[in-house]
Structure formats: C-alpha cells, structure tokens
Amino acid sequence: xxxPSQDTRTDPGLAEAVAYVELQRLESRYADVxxxxxxxxxxxxxxxxxxxxxxxxHTKFEFTGPTEYGAFxxxxxxxxxxxxxxxxxxxxxxxxxxxxxxxxxxxxxxxxNVSDGRRTDAYGVYHDRLQQGSDGRWRFARRHYRSFAxxxxxxxxxxxxVFDLPVIPLEKxxxxx
Numbered sequence: 001x002x003x004p005s006q007d008t009r010t011d012p013g014l015a016e017a018v019a020y021v022e023l024q025r026l027e028s029r030y031a032d033v034x035x036x037x038x039x040x041x042x043x044x045x046x047x048x049x050x051x052x053x054x055x056x057x058h059t060k061f062e063f064t065g066p067t068e069y070g071a072f073x074x075x076x077x078x079x080x081x082x083x084x085x086x087x088x089x090x091x092x093x094x095x096x097x098x099x100x101x102x103x104x105x106x107x108x109x110x111x112x113n114v115s116d117g118r119r120t121d122a123y124g125v126y127h128d129r130l131q132q133g134s135d136g137r138w139r140f141a142r143r144h145y146r147s148f149a150x151x152x153x154x155x156x157x158x159x160x161x162v163f164d165l166p167v168i169p170l171e172k173x174x175x176x177x
C-alpha cells in the first residue's frame with residue numbers, strides 16, 4: 001500500500017482530495033481481503049476497538065475488532081465455492097483536518113453455493129466511520145452493514161427478496177458518538 005500523504009495539512013482542499021483517494025483504496029482493500037479470504041490482513045485496516053454491526057434483516061450480529069469480524073465472515077462464506085465482494089458505489093464525507101471520514105458503501109456479493117452450485121447474489125450497504133491514525137493511515141473505526149436485497153429462495157416467484165434501504169446520514173457518522 002502506498003504510504004499516506006501527510007504534507008498537505010496546510011491546504012485543506014488538497015488534503016481532502018488526497019484523503020478521498022486513500023479512503024477509496026481502503027474500501028477497495030477491504031473488498032480484496034474478503035474476496036481472497038485473507039483474514040489476517042484485516043488487522044491492517046480495521047482498528048482493534050472497531051465496533052461492527054452486521055444486520056442481515058432477521059438477525060443482527062455485533063463484533064469488535066478485526067479478529068472477531070474475520071472469523072464471522074469466514075464462517076458465513078464457507079458455504080460458497082465462489083465469493084466475490086464487489087464495490088458498486090461509495091460516497092464520502094471527509095474532515096481531513098480532524099482525520100475522520102464517513103462513508104456510505106454500496107456492495108454486491110456474487111456467490112455460488114457449494115451445496116447445489118446455484119448462483120446467488122446479495123446487496124447491501126455499509127455505513128463506515130474511518131479514522132486516520134497517528135501513522136497517517138486510514139482505518140475502519142466503526143462499521144454498520146445492512147442487507148437490502150438477496151436472491152430469493154427457488155420456491156419463490158421473484159428473483160430477489162428486497163428490503164428497506166437503510167440510510168444513515170453521513171453527517172451523523174462524521175460527528176461520532
């Protein structure tokens with residue numbers, strides 16, 4: 001990963017542009033880690049104290065840090081012979097001066113079941129709080145995932161089960177708790 005730029009603090013516009021690129025790289029790296037199932041690499045991008053909520057509509061899971069999070073994802077995707085994590089769109093609100101950012105990340109999981117070879121898809125949205133560490137690198141400081149569509153069961157006459165699209169205002173995420 002390219003070392004972060006720290007020489008732009010006097011030019012907040014440029015600092016925000018640099019942060020934007022670094023945040024895109026962070027989100028892309030997460031997608032790469034998950035697709036490759038390289039759970040040990042989560043420690044480089046997820047803070048140890050990062051609270052994570054995974055809401056798959058009927059069940060909500062809560063974790064802290066990269067180890068718990070990676071173990072959960074690993075168990076959840078064992079049933080897929082193919083699992084590709086695809087970033088669809090990302091929107092950021094950045095406060096480069098404070099070294100914090102909020103992100104809304106739309107994603108798709110392209111999957112193939114081990115059990116029957118059937119292709120399934122899932123769509124969801126992450127609401128992330130990202131923080132720049134003293135080393136200048138951005139990391140996930142808080143994550144909230146929620147599903148909003150997935151491939152319907154074969155017995156259903158529709159392609160997808162669709163749920164309400166959750167939206168948490170980026171300003172609220174940026175303010176923190």
